[in-house]
Amino acid sequence: MADRVMDVRDVYKSYGDEMETEVLHGVSFQMEENDFSAIIGPSGSGKSTLLNLIGALDYPTAGEIEISGVSLGGLNEDELADFRNENLGFVFQFHHLLPEFTALENVMMPVWIEKGRPDAEDKEWAEELLNTVGLHPYRNNLSTKLSGGQKQRVALARSLMNRPGIVLADEPTGNLDTDTSEQAFKLMRDINEQLGTVFIIVTHDRHLAGRTDRIIEIVDGEITRVVEGSPEDEFATWDEMAPSYCLEHQKVRSGKTH
Amino acid sequence: MWFELKMAVRFLISGRLQTLLIVLGITIGVAVQVFLGSLIGGLQEDLIQQTIGSSPHITITAREELPRGISPEYGPGSRVITFAEREENIRNYHRIENRLEERESITAITPAVVGSGFATRGDKNESVVLRGVERGGADRIYNLEDRLVAGDYNLGGSSILIGSGLAGELSLRPGDTIRISTGDGSRERFSVEGVFDLGSQDLNDSWIFADISRAASFLGLSGNEISRVEMQVGDVFRAEEISVELREEFSGLQIQSWEETNADLLTALESQTTSSLVIQFFIIVAVTLGIASVLAVSVVQKNKQIGIIKAIGARPKRVGRIFLIQGGLMGSIGAVMGIGGGLGLSQLFVTLVRDAAGDPLFPIQVDYQFLLISFIVATVAGMIAALVPARNSARLNTVEVIQNG
Numbered sequence: 001m002a003d004r005v006m007d008v009r010d011v012y013k014s015y016g017d018e019m020e021t022e023v024l025h026g027v028s029f030q031m032e033e034n035d036f037s038a039i040i041g042p043s044g045s046g047k048s049t050l051l052n053l054i055g056a057l058d059y060p061t062a063g064e065i066e067i068s069g070v071s072l073g074g075l076n077e078d079e080l081a082d083f084r085n086e087n088l089g090f091v092f093q094f095h096h097l098l099p100e101f102t103a104l105e106n107v108m109m110p111v112w113i114e115k116g117r118p119d120a121e122d123k124e125w126a127e128e129l130l131n132t133v134g135l136h137p138y139r140n141n142l143s144t145k146l147s148g149g150q151k152q153r154v155a156l157a158r159s160l161m162n163r164p165g166i167v168l169a170d171e172p173t174g175n176l177d178t179d180t181s182e183q184a185f186k187l188m189r190d191i192n193e194q195l196g197t198v199f200i201i202v203t204h205d206r207h208l209a210g211r212t213d214r215i216i217e218i219v220d221g222e223i224t225r226v227v228e229g230s231p232e233d234e235f236a237t238w239d240e241m242a243p244s245y246c247l248e249h250q251k252v253r254s255g256k257t258h
Numbered sequence: 259m260w261f262e263l264k265m266a267v268r269f270l271i272s273g274r275l276q277t278l279l280i281v282l283g284i285t286i287g288v289a290v291q292v293f294l295g296s297l298i299g300g301l302q303e304d305l306i307q308q309t310i311g312s313s314p315h316i317t318i319t320a321r322e323e324l325p326r327g328i329s330p331e332y333g334p335g336s337r338v339i340t341f342a343e344r345e346e347n348i349r350n351y352h353r354i355e356n357r358l359e360e361r362e363s364i365t366a367i368t369p370a371v372v373g374s375g376f377a378t379r380g381d382k383n384e385s386v387v388l389r390g391v392e393r394g395g396a397d398r399i400y401n402l403e404d405r406l407v408a409g410d411y412n413l414g415g416s417s418i419l420i421g422s423g424l425a426g427e428l429s430l431r432p433g434d435t436i437r438i439s440t441g442d443g444s445r446e447r448f449s450v451e452g453v454f455d456l457g458s459q460d461l462n463d464s465w466i467f468a469d470i471s472r473a474a475s476f477l478g479l480s481g482n483e484i485s486r487v488e489m490q491v492g493d494v495f496r497a498e499e500i501s502v503e504l505r506e507e508f509s510g511l512q513i514q515s516w517e518e519t520n521a522d523l524l525t526a527l528e529s530q531t532t533s534s535l536v537i538q539f540f541i542i543v544a545v546t547l548g549i550a551s552v553l554a555v556s557v558v559q560k561n562k563q564i565g566i567i568k569a570i571g572a573r574p575k576r577v578g579r580i581f582l583i584q585g586g587l588m589g590s591i592g593a594v595m596g597i598g599g600g601l602g603l604s605q606l607f608v609t610l611v612r613d614a615a616g617d618p619l620f621p622i623q624v625d626y627q628f629l630l631i632s633f634i635v636a637t638v639a640g641m642i643a644a645l646v647p648a649r650n651s652a653r654l655n656t657v658e659v660i661q662n663g
Contacts, residue, residue: 048661052657052661055569057569057656057657057660058657077573077574078573078574078575081568081571081572081573081574082571082573083571084569084570084571085570085571085572086571090569090570090660092566092569092660094562094660096562096565096566096569096660097566098563098566098567099272099563100268100269100271100272100563101268109567109570110570110571112260112261112264113261113567113570113571113572113576114571116259116260116261117260158570170660170661
């Protein structure tokens with residue numbers, strides 16, 4: 001059995017002081033090495049909230065999140081920042097490159113934050129990553145001079161800069177056309193296979209989710225389904241099916257695994 | 259810090275126009291501040307120099323004045339009574355001098371014999387103040403040699419130096435002789451060796467320098483008596499402080515500093531300094547507010563960037579530091595340019611604003627300490643201005659930013 005890299009145990013999240021709204025109602029799941037998973041759900045389902053929690057950007061109201069053996073609840077804000085820098089990579093829907101910097105500088109940003117001036121080895125690795133995403137020729141272009149697909153690939157390279165165990169991708173293809181989205185997806189898949197990096201892709205694109213190894217569906221703040229294996233073919237038809245039907249016909253098990 | 263500096267510089271460069279405008283604002287503010295400071299400094303320096311540059315800063319005299327001497331003179335059908343004001347004299351000068359010399363703050367000490375009388379040439383009479391001085395000491399205090407406008411600096415025997423005003427009134431040139439008489443009845447001839455200009459009409463019209471022992475015998479003082487001890491100090495603004503110490507040490511003597519004698523001037527200078535400081539203070543406040551508003555806008559503009567670097571692991575404090583550095587950089591760059599501009603303005607003022615004779619009205623004083631302070635104040639003001647924006651950036655909610663694009 002592969003090593004467990006993420007353990008989410010019975011996590012609750014509420015917002016608001018006077019009018020408390022519970023967004024997540026006890027979510028549990030695990031991720032293991034080499035996982036390539038999708039979290040899907042309609043908007044407002046709590047999937048982004050969940051992403052923020054497992055991305056160490058926010059604290060759960062209750063429950064525990066453990067990543068690479070570190071319990072996030074025991075870390076203060078600064079320690080969380082350091083933890084994100086060293087252990088997590090992020091790819092966001094809106095690309096979020098810094099427009100003031102070149103592609104290469106954007107890729108090296110995590111190293112800058114970690115230790116300041118990068119050494120030759122860091123630079124080499126950054127160039128290699130840019131090469132992997134096919135953008136080495138554009139390395140000295142300001143990020144504003146890149147197309148949407150190119151920006152997303154730079155963001156992907158950046159997320160891998162500090163060799164994190166886990167990359168969290170929030171609607172990574174949300175702003176891309178079909179071709180570039182396909183490219184970006186394939187790239188993540190390749191990196192997952194080559195480096196063993198865990199990918200957790202949050203999306204509402206069912207087609208995309210169907211091509212991952214596992215789908216976790218969240219509806220109304222709870223995990224309603226987890227589909228394992230290579231669910232593309234079966235999952236493609238979910239849209240038209242009633243949830244009860246899916247439960248009977250798919251290899252579905254409860255989200256609460258312990 | 260490398261990361262913060264890199265981010266700060268890049269943010270400033272990317273916001274070119276904004277950065278340029280605010281740096282320009284700081285430049286103008288600091289330039290005006292430096293110009294104003296140098297102008298006021300120069301003006302004050304000039305005023306003080308004119309007042310005390312060539313005169314004693316501290317004078318020691320005996321405490322009590324003797325009753326006035328009365329010398330009646332009988333003429334046909336009339337009686338002229340001359341009142342001679344005489345000061346008590348100091349007898350133990352060498353002991354005083356030895357003790358004064360121990361003080362490093364005092365740069366020049368010289369004894370003087372002072373008496374008043376009349377200078378007569380032909381049928382013209384002028385009242386004069388005869389000052390018997392030591393050649394070297396008098397030069398140190400009055401810069402006599404440099405201030406000679408005619409003749410030589412010669413004070414032996416019956417040689418005297420007279421003021422340019424007196425020389426004009428009595429049509430005297432070096433080589434001429436005059437008769438000086440005192441209220442006590444002494445009357446002797448002296449030979450004019452030089453004419454000086456002390457920069458003050460009063461002094462030029464009445465002062466006569468002579469050798470101290472010659473003057474003493476002429477004025478009727480005994481061999482070891484002098485009228486006063488005159489001193490200059492290194493730091494003119496410590497004269498009063500030193501006088502206070504001297505008053506304790508020489509309780510039997512009367513000690514007067516230039517600050518006492520020129521209290522009005524000092525009050526004027528002080529209020530000038532205060533108003534200049536008030537203006538400078540408000541310039542800095544305006545500059546600070548300018549930087550603060552630009553940075554506040556910048557934090558909003560860089561919302562996304564702040565969110566992203568926080569998400570990928572920059573601690574909140576470091577994000578705040580980026581804005582502090584921006585404030586400090588704008589402040590210091592503006593300060594350097596402003597100091598250059600202020601010095602340029604000062605130079606322009608000296609070049610353009612001249613009196614009728616074509617000389618600068620007064621020298622502009624460049625005080626490097628003041629420039630350094632201006633630099634530090636502008637830099638610190640920049641960072642203070644950045645405090646609120648920095649705090650806002652540190653508090654920025656990462657989650658909101660990255661989700662809302």
